[in-house]
Amino acid sequence: MIVVGVQTGPAAARPDDSARTAAAAGTVSGRPDPGALPAKLSPATRAELIREADAAQGATARTLGLGAKEKLVVKDVIKDVDGTTHTRYERTYAGLPVLGGDVVIDRAGSGAVKTVAKSTKARMKVATTTAAVAPATAEKAAVKAANAQGSRKTAADRAPRKVIWAAKGTPTLAYETVVGGLQEDGTPNELHVITDATTGTKLFEFQGVKTGTGNSQYSGQVTLGTSGSSGSYNLTDAGRGGHKTYNLNRGTSGTGTLFTDADDVWGNGTTSDAATAGVDAHYGAAETWDYYKNVQGRTGIRGDGVGAYSRVHYSSGYVNAFWQDACFCMTYGDGSGNAKPLTSLDVAAHEMTHGVTAATANLSYSGESGGLNEGTSDIFAAAVEFYAGNASDPGDYLVGEKIDINGNGTPLRYMDKPSKDGASKDSWYSGVGNVDVHYSSGIANHFFYLLSEGSGAKVINGVSYNSPTSDSLPVTGIGRDNAEKIWFKALTQRMTSNTNYAGARDATLWAAGQLFGQGSAQYNAVANAWAGVNVGARITDGVTVTPPGDQTSIVGQATSLQITATSSNAGALGYAATGLPAGLAINSSTGLISGTPTTTGAGAVTVTVTDSADKTGTASFTWTVNTTGGNVFENTTDVAIPDAGAAVTSPITVSRPGNAPSNLQVGVDIVHSYRGDLVIDLIAPDGTAYRLKGSSLFDSADDVKTTYTVSASSETAAGTWKLKVQDMYSQDSGYLNGWKLTF
Structure with missing residues (x-):
């Protein structure tokens, strides 16, 4: 018997298990910044x-x-x-x-x-908001698209509405039509079709019903939140936003009938009692609610304290489960032959997480963003399973391992090596956005496993894993607790509706930087785990020294150079240098090279930076000391940079013979409130443009105060050189404080 007691309030908060997880998995220690x-x-x-x-x-x-x-x-x-x-x-x-x-x-x-x-930096401007095609034309195109997917529907479920479609390039006046009915496998259909309101052409489509399958293992004796009194209890969890669980009794529409019971003892652990599926769904919803509240600080799917509801026994022989935004509910089928309802703990967490995603980033359920949507649900399904600590269903990195959907005892999906299911993708490639979202999600799942546990072979809760990387290099995990917090922060505070895998890398790096600091072991592990699934480059663990580029000074004239370095290890850095020109020295604590050169000549300089763990990084460059004059040309006149306006230029006239060097130094000093919007070019006397800096959505720091190195040996040195600066987007301001050329 599954004995269920009355619980009138939410489950007590349990301590998170990050320390235990890190110790068991042998991962890098580290706690989020509170x-x-x-x-x-x-x-x-x-x-x-x-x-x-x-x-x-x-x-x-x-x-x-x-x-x-x-x-x-x-x-x-x-x-x-x-x-x-x-x-x-x-x-x-x-x-x-x-x-x-x-x-x-x-x-x-x-x-x-x-x-x-x-989600887009395109300007919101359309020529007209008057459609050239009739709504009926858009509806016809939408129904055609739905029929092409095998949907059973002949008309729109919701009439076309005019919208501005801005998710893919230039904002366009469009219609959004929702086609209802049923999908080919019996799942409810909410296909959103976007059509151009000027030409009638289909622009995009995405599914509003998020489907998924999972672990059908029953969870043993559990305590549920119920309401009522002796003789008349019902599955209403008043302590968790009023979550209710209903019996559809093989129906496919409506809410169904609220489960009731006289003695508050529910189900019998088998499908012979309809309440057994209700117990598992109700328990899964409660554990998921508790996880988001106690671990991530979110009360309810939308954060508003309101519970969703669950429906079990959907249709007959339906082998799936799904989330619907429209009803704010989870729905579960009974599996093949109605023998194994898909009401396990990780299925509930997977479906409820679709609701969390819809309430936050709202990742479009198509293309790479759709894979991220599905991957997010698998990630937090695993997180909830580990959080619950249920001995009958211990946490794992498998999906559907108990339901035997494949008929051979294998899981539906694997997070350590997704391709083991025969369809999911281990790593990113250019066409992955065309893959079904349940299989392109493998990239997110694989990243999360690598970030949590690292690469290679290990055993967790009795399950053996062996995770490879796309570049064949190892990844060191940071512990599941830290990985969960990074993904949740990225999802809820950075990702937007059309985030792709490259954008997810940016978002998780941002989150790791906020929680642990840029250059921390956790931050570097995020980059390295993404590199392990072929998204972006690795960051070397240890000390990274930013190459300063070759330097030129004038004998007898004071000069300085700040060496910049980061380390994945906490603590102070120590600086040393060899080969510095006579008269210059490096501060061992700050990395500032300063002094007055006393002799001319050129030599190789090597800077070595050592961190608290005795790891080192180096940077080498040439430092040339010339006789007085003729090497540095500067313009210190302020030039205002228009907000989202035309480009501005600042000239420097150079008078020296011969060609420019292969290491022309361009020192730029710009005061600005959002440097990510700036595009900076050096314009040679013959009009050739050298791109120094492009715009970047996540380059959110202030100011540009740096020196760029340009290979300009093909250019004649004499003439007028220009620095060209343009602010590409609105909401910020700044000015060019000055710039210089060092030959």
Whole structure:
């Protein structure tokens, strides 16, 4: 018997198991910065933050430089322990919803904007909001697209609505049509089809019903939250947002019948009692609620304290489970032959996590973002399974290992090596966005396993794993607890609706930097785990010294050079140098080289940086000391940089014979509030442009104060050289403080 007791309040918070996990797995130790973790907000506090953000949306829109026709709609607010808020907005243009226009703004406790993450940086401007094709044309195209997928439907479920489609390039006036009915396997259909309102051409499509399969292992004797009194109990968990579990009794529509019982003892552990599936679904929902609340500080799927609901016994012989935003509910089939309901713990966590994703990043359920959506649900399904600590269903990195969907006892999916299922992808490649989202999700799953546990062979809770990497280099894990916090922060505070795998790398690196610091072991492990699935480059564990480029000085003239280095190990760095020109020395604590050269000549300089773990990094360059004059040319005149305006230039006239060197030094000093929006070019006298810096969404620091090295030996030195600077996007300001050329 599965004995279920009454629980009138939420389960008590349990301590997270990061220390135990790290010790067991032999991973790198490290705890998140408490200030960067989400505060545990009550629903009332969250609602007040949303009201405040909504009241200020007009001022925020102006801060972002949005046009007069654009408005922001607050979707969610997360507040960190240190007071930083992360506000997620959707956008409208001329009153029309902008699909793919979502924005996340981070503000310090003082209210100052820290960073902005945008799903698109394209300007919201369309020639007209009057459609050239009729809604009926859009509906016809949508139904045709649904039929091509095998859907059983002949008309739109929701009439076409005009929108601005901004998720893929230039904003376009479009129709969004939702086709309902059933998919080929009996799953409800909510296919969103986007068609161009000018030409009628289909632009995009994505599925609104998020499906998944998982572990069908029953969880033994469990305690559930129920309501009522002796003689009349029901599966309503008042302590977890009023979550209810219903019996569809093989139906496919409606809510079904709320499970009731006279003695509060539910199910018998087999399919002979319909309540058994209800027990597993109800228990899975409770554990998932507790995980998000106690570990991630989120009360309820939307963070508003409201529970979703569950429906079991969907259809007959239905081998799947799914989440629907429209009903805010999870639905479970009974499996092949109605013998194994898909109501296990990890299935519940998987489906509820689709709801969390919809309430936050809202990753489009198509292409690479769809793979990330599915991968996110698998990631937190594993997290909840480990969190629950249920002896009947111990945590693992397998999906569907108990249900035997394949008929041969093998799991449905593997996180350590996804390709073991015969279809999922271990690593990224250029066409992976065309793969079914349940298989392209393997890249996210593999990354998460590598980040948590590392590469190679190991045994966890009795299960053997052996995870490879795409570059055949090892990855050191940082522990599942840390990996979960990084992914959750990236999902809820950085990812947007059209984030792809490259964007997910950026988002998780940002999250790791916030939690542990840039250059930390955890930060480097994120980069290396992504490199292990062929997304981006590795970061060397230990000391990294930024090459300063070859240097030129004038004898008798004071000079200085700051050496920049980072380490994955905490503690102070020590600096040393060999080959410095006479008169120069390096500060062993700060890395500043300074002094006055006393003799001319050129020589090789090597800087060595040592960290607290006695790991070293080096950088070598040439330092030339010339006679007085003729080597440095400078323009110190301030030049304003228009916000999202035309490019500006600053000239320097050079008078020296011969060609420019292969290591021409371009010193740039720009004061700016968001350097990521800047594009900087050096223009040679003959008009040739050398790109020094491009724009980057996640390059959110202030100012540009650095020296670039340009191979300009093909250019004549004499003539007018120009520095060209353009601010590509709105909401910031700055000026060119000066620049110089060193020959």
